[in-house]
Amino acid sequence: MTEETQSINSDMPQPADLVIQARWVIPVRPRGQALEDAAVVINGGRIIDVLPVAQLAARYQVTQTVILNDHVLVPGLINLHTHAGMTLMRGLADDLPLMQWLNEHIWPAEKKVISEGFVHDSTLLGCAEMLSGGVTCFNEMYFYPEAAAEAAIQAGLRANLGLIVLEFPTSYAHDAEDYLQKGLNSRDNWRGHALLSASLAPHAPYTISDETFGKVLTYADQLGIGIHTHVHETQDEISQSIAQHGVRPLQRLANLSLLGPNIVAAHCVHLQPEEMSLLAEYGCHVAHCPTSNLKLASGIASIAELLMKGVNVGIGTDGAASNNRLDMFSEMRMAALLAKGTSGDAAALPASQALEMATLSAAKALCMEEKIGSIEVGKMADLVAVRIADSEILPCFDPISHLVYVAEREQVSHVWVAGELRYQKLAGQTGVYADIEPAELKEIIEEWQPKLNQYKA
Amino acid sequence: MTEETQSINSDMPQPADLVIQARWVIPVRPRGQALEDAAVVINGGRIIDVLPVAQLAARYQVTQTVILNDHVLVPGLINLHTHAGMTLMRGLADDLPLMQWLNEHIWPAEKKVISEGFVHDSTLLGCAEMLSGGVTCFNEMYFYPEAAAEAAIQAGLRANLGLIVLEFPTSYAHDAEDYLQKGLNSRDNWRGHALLSASLAPHAPYTISDETFGKVLTYADQLGIGIHTHVHETQDEISQSIAQHGVRPLQRLANLSLLGPNIVAAHCVHLQPEEMSLLAEYGCHVAHCPTSNLKLASGIASIAELLMKGVNVGIGTDGAASNNRLDMFSEMRMAALLAKGTSGDAAALPASQALEMATLSAAKALCMEEKIGSIEVGKMADLVAVRIADSEILPCFDPISHLVYVAEREQVSHVWVAGELRYQKLAGQTGVYADIEPAELKEIIEEWQPKLNQYKA
Numbered sequence: 053m054t055e056e057t058q059s060i061n062s063d064m065p066q067p068a069d070l071v072i073q074a075r076w077v078i079p080v081r082p083r084g085q086a087l088e089d090a091a092v093v094i095n096g097g098r099i100i101d102v103l104p105v106a107q108l109a110a111r112y113q114v115t116q117t118v119i120l121n122d123h124v125l126v127p128g129l130i131n132l133h134t135h136a137g138m139t140l141m142r143g144l145a146d147d148l149p150l151m152q153w154l155n156e157h158i159w160p161a162e163k164k165v166i167s168e169g170f171v172h173d174s175t176l177l178g179c180a181e182m183l184s185g186g187v188t189c190f191n192e193m194y195f196y197p198e199a200a201a202e203a204a205i206q207a208g209l210r211a212n213l214g215l216i217v218l219e220f221p222t223s224y225a226h227d228a229e230d231y232l233q234k235g236l237n238s239r240d241n242w243r244g245h246a247l248l249s250a251s252l253a254p255h256a257p258y259t260i261s262d263e264t265f266g267k268v269l270t271y272a273d274q275l276g277i278g279i280h281t282h283v284h285e286t287q288d289e290i291s292q293s294i295a296q297h298g299v300r301p302l303q304r305l306a307n308l309s310l311l312g313p314n315i316v317a318a319h320c321v322h323l324q325p326e327e328m329s330l331l332a333e334y335g336c337h338v339a340h341c342p343t344s345n346l347k348l349a350s351g352i353a354s355i356a357e358l359l360m361k362g363v364n365v366g367i368g369t370d371g372a373a374s375n376n377r378l379d380m381f382s383e384m385r386m387a388a389l390l391a392k393g394t395s396g397d398a399a400a401l402p403a404s405q406a407l408e409m410a411t412l413s414a415a416k417a418l419c420m421e422e423k424i425g426s427i428e429v430g431k432m433a434d435l436v437a438v439r440i441a442d443s444e445i446l447p448c449f450d451p452i453s454h455l456v457y458v459a460e461r462e463q464v465s466h467v468w469v470a471g472e473l474r475y476q477k478l479a480g481q482t483g484v485y486a487d488i489e490p491a492e493l494k495e496i497i498e499e500w501q502p503k504l505n506q507y508k509a
Numbered sequence: 510m511t512e513e514t515q516s517i518n519s520d521m522p523q524p525a526d527l528v529i530q531a532r533w534v535i536p537v538r539p540r541g542q543a544l545e546d547a548a549v550v551i552n553g554g555r556i557i558d559v560l561p562v563a564q565l566a567a568r569y570q571v572t573q574t575v576i577l578n579d580h581v582l583v584p585g586l587i588n589l590h591t592h593a594g595m596t597l598m599r600g601l602a603d604d605l606p607l608m609q610w611l612n613e614h615i616w617p618a619e620k621k622v623i624s625e626g627f628v629h630d631s632t633l634l635g636c637a638e639m640l641s642g643g644v645t646c647f648n649e650m651y652f653y654p655e656a657a658a659e660a661a662i663q664a665g666l667r668a669n670l671g672l673i674v675l676e677f678p679t680s681y682a683h684d685a686e687d688y689l690q691k692g693l694n695s696r697d698n699w700r701g702h703a704l705l706s707a708s709l710a711p712h713a714p715y716t717i718s719d720e721t722f723g724k725v726l727t728y729a730d731q732l733g734i735g736i737h738t739h740v741h742e743t744q745d746e747i748s749q750s751i752a753q754h755g756v757r758p759l760q761r762l763a764n765l766s767l768l769g770p771n772i773v774a775a776h777c778v779h780l781q782p783e784e785m786s787l788l789a790e791y792g793c794h795v796a797h798c799p800t801s802n803l804k805l806a807s808g809i810a811s812i813a814e815l816l817m818k819g820v821n822v823g824i825g826t827d828g829a830a831s832n833n834r835l836d837m838f839s840e841m842r843m844a845a846l847l848a849k850g851t852s853g854d855a856a857a858l859p860a861s862q863a864l865e866m867a868t869l870s871a872a873k874a875l876c877m878e879e880k881i882g883s884i885e886v887g888k889m890a891d892l893v894a895v896r897i898a899d900s901e902i903l904p905c906f907d908p909i910s911h912l913v914y915v916a917e918r919e920q921v922s923h924v925w926v927a928g929e930l931r932y933q934k935l936a937g938q939t940g941v942y943a944d945i946e947p948a949e950l951k952e953i954i955e956e957w958q959p960k961l962n963q964y965k966a
Contacts, residue, residue, distance in 0.1 A: 142903070146910040147845075147859035181901045346850030347914070349857070376914040377902075388604075393803030400806070402604035443950035444638045445834075446599070447958040449965040453603040457804070457833040462919040480939035493900035501904040508906040 065113040070094040070471055072118045073105050074125035074437065076451040079427040080411050084404040086451045092125060094433040097470035102427055122441035123465060124451045126407065127426050128188025128210075128434035129380040130414035133280075133318040133339035133368025136178030136203075137171040137194030140500045142372035145509035150286065150348050158373060161507035165500070166223055172199035173496040179207035180493055181378045183475040184483050185461035186436035188468075191316065191339070191368065191418060193253045193280055195224040198238040201248055206487055208474040210434065212418050214253025214280045215239060217268060219261055228264040232271065246470065249277070249418070251316070256282035257301035258289045265308045272314060278419060279310065283317035286350050290322055302327050311336050316417050318368060319344075320358070321351045328354075328361045337364045337417030340409070342386040343377075344370030355387060356395040359405070366414030367406075381461045384410045388456055403456035433471035438463045439479065522570040527551040527928055529575045530562050531582035531894065533908040536884040537869050541861040543908045549582060551890040554927035559884060579898035580922060581908045583864065584883050585645025585667075585891035586837040587871035590737075590775040590796035590825025593635030593660075594628040594651030597957045599829035602966035607743065607805050615830055618964035622957070623680055629656035630953040636664035637950055638835045640932040641940050642918030643893035645925075648773065648796065648825065648875060650710045650737055652681040655695040658705055663944055665931040667891065669875050671710025671737045672696060674725060676718055685721040689728065703927065706734070706875070708773070713739035714758035715746045722765045729771060735876060736767065740774035743807050747779055759784050768793050773874050775825060776801075777815070778808045785811075785818045794821045794874030797866070799843040800834075801827030812844060813852040816862070823871030824863075838918045841867045845913055860913035890928040895920045896936065 215235025415425025650671035672692025872882025
């Protein structure tokens with residue numbers, strides 16, 4: 053332990069609901085620190101102390117203690133860009149060019165199959181997958197946000213739900229105004245739930261008119277909420293914007309006053325240096341989705357450069373139809389590896405930074421930096437334990453590096469959200485969710501897969 | 510089942526040691542085929558039939574039947590380039606520039622710690638990891654091949670062991686001639702073992718003189734064995750070769766008559782179009798190691814182009830010090846994803862081709878195409894079952910695509926080498942090896958990790 057450890061001093065032992073003792077605690081802030089044999093003390097869902105195990109007994113009267121001798125304890129991972137509502141379309145059509153994938157498979161399936169029930173079930177399946185992979189919060193964008201809210205509440209996952217806006221009709225809404233009103237009404241129904249928050253989610257510059265962006269901006273300002281959109285995912289959408297609007301999409305967003313510290317721009321694969329500066333200047337946040345960008349052949353985002361310019365970058369899985377896993381362990385590793393391989397610098401995007409992107413940077417992007425993203429006193433106890441004990445992943449010389457380059461989500465053993473245990477997988481056992489039954493997930497798959505089969509590749 | 514199913518016709522039921530029935534059997538040849546509810550019949554370690562389950566009873570009198578209702582059965586994966594002897598150095602020093610990584614960590618550790626015992630133990634740990642990840646054969650290059658042979662025999666893994674050659678002294682040998690003689694003597698000790706074969710393994714053009722390459726060529730011709738070497742891994746080694754020899758390394762190998770259908774060239778990250786043609790023309794094989802190439806910032810090999818030129822490409826993990834997993838599932842996915850992301854074509858390197866690279870193409874590269882690499886009558890029963898049943902990886906619309914983009918090694922449930930069950934992990938249980946005890950692996954780690962600690966980053 054170092055002197056930077058924060059603790060509350062008191063002469064009398066204080067009460068605490070829960071103490072988690074771990075071989076290593078990685079607080080994320082300060083970056084690169086791994087506290088050995090440390091304990092995280094939790095009361096009322098919040099972290100009230102981080103201290104050496106040896107000092108615990110004198111200071112706290114503890115209701116429950118979880119001892120994790122072979123584990124790394126990290127802040128819950130935050131999936132900064134996903135469409136959990138698409139989880140049932142996992143692998144529906146792979147290895148196809150983007151437009152064929154969309155036109156012949158994804159859009160027809162969405163047109164015929166999507167409903168409130170589908171989105172609920174698909175999101176619940178996605179939540180289960182994410183929980184088992186150490187995700188405690190996700191930034192969602194899909195139709196029927198109310199159905200997604202219900203699934204997130206059942207799973208016990210923190211969610212920032214995108215109130216999706218498009219210009220064209222779907223089963224969910226008929227025009228931009230209808231999308232906006234449905235989204236805002238939906239938000240009214242779950243607003244105030246401790247685990248839920250909302251962003252306005254205009255789908256992308258190529259699907260949203262200037263007028264609608266204007267409305268989005270007004271609502272975002274009035275309600276004090278964020279904006280979540282796709283930006284510069286493909287070269288095509290940039291060419292199209294130049295043809296249609298005379299400027300590249302990011303410049304168009306700047307002209308429309310959309311850029312600011314409350315916007316999360318997903319993808320940002322194709323950026324010119326001055327566009328990186330623009331993002332930095334306005335304090336915009338980027339959701340890097342490396343696997344999806346490769347799989348759909350969109351390209352490789354220049355993340356090392358973006359970070360050097362001072363842009364805040366989190367990591368997202370994108371949806372299961374284009375990844376095909378909602379797995380933040382894979383994404384952290386992919387982000388770190390691609391940054392090295394494309395920059396020619398093996399020291400680029402080190403493990404500690406990849407972990408920070410998947411936690412604290414994403415919390416910043418969601419304007420939740422005060423609440424989640426690191427193991428610090430005062431923050432919510434969104435925590436993940438990762439078991440480093442199987443011979444297949446040993447030896448372990450550096451727990452942070454191990455977490456990114458060696459461990460996988462199968463090593464996740466415990467997931468707490470606001471101090472509540474939401475998922476647990478003990479050594480050699482099957483994982484168990486607090487509030488999701490395996491039979492429920494099985495039924496979901498059995499119900500929907502036959503309806504989707506006709507759209508598969 | 511299709512009409513292409515191969516079977517032996519007979520009126521009387523024939524005896525068979527083992528039948529494996531699976532939800533899907535993916536034979537790899539023909540590419541893209543998935544046989545539903547099929548059975549693989551094995552006798553004397555060889556595949557004697559592949560047929561619909563419904564036809565089984567009339568044709569075979571079976572000693573043992575394994576029924577895998579939720580599983581995909583594929584040929585065992587072949588790791589075409591690795592240094593299993595380095596597994597104990599997993600994650601010893603990450604996120605460092607290549608020369609600092611080698612000079613300050615890997616080489617000092619190798620100089621002081623490597624011994625016959627170290628290589629045995631490290632290889633056994635690597636074999637255990639590979640088996641649990643569905644690898645049934647590996648193409649190894651490291652010091653003390655005899656120690657590696659012993660470990661592979663214990664694990665029951667098929668191995669092609671590189672008889673390593675360097676010019677500089679190590680604890681293993683003092684000069685090129687000594688390396689050669691030690692390698693050949695070692696081979697004499699295990700030659701003829703059913704699971705073992707050998708290649709000459711001159712480390713790389715930048716570490717081997719023309720004279721030594723000449724000797725390697727002579728021995729390879731005399732003994733009828735392959736050559737395994739590193740080629741064009743980094744831009745630096747190419748510049749160095751031009752300065753020292755006046756030609757790029759691959760041209761130098763061509764000039765020395767080293768190129769041919771018995772050479773496996775690992776990495777090939779930096780190739781000019783005419784070098785790709787050279788590889789195709791000579792029938793050389795490439796071992797693509799995508800994760801290692803990214804992690805050490807070597808770059809991204811142009812595999813889509815190489816395949817288009819007709820070069821046979823397999824996949825390797827490289828060693829655990831530069832990956833940090835000996836995980837062919839990760840590598841298959843990475844190969845497929847990178848080919849799409851760098852070519853701009855989402856249809857590049859489809860899942861079926863990635864699986865072929867990890868099986869049949871690698872078998873070709875090792876001149877073992879007649880023996881392993883696909884599920885075909887007459888081949889050895891090197892087989893892997895992958896369980897597709899957990900909600901985290903469902904639904905599954907296409908088993909081949911699922912294997913590459915969704916499944917991970919944690920889903921491997923059974924691994925057979927020549928019809929012998931070498932690893933098994935039943936649902937919700939810990940994996941079990943036929944001939945490796947968990948305690949043995951634990952002891953190995955406890956013995957060696959303290960000796961390596963001083964070299965960590």
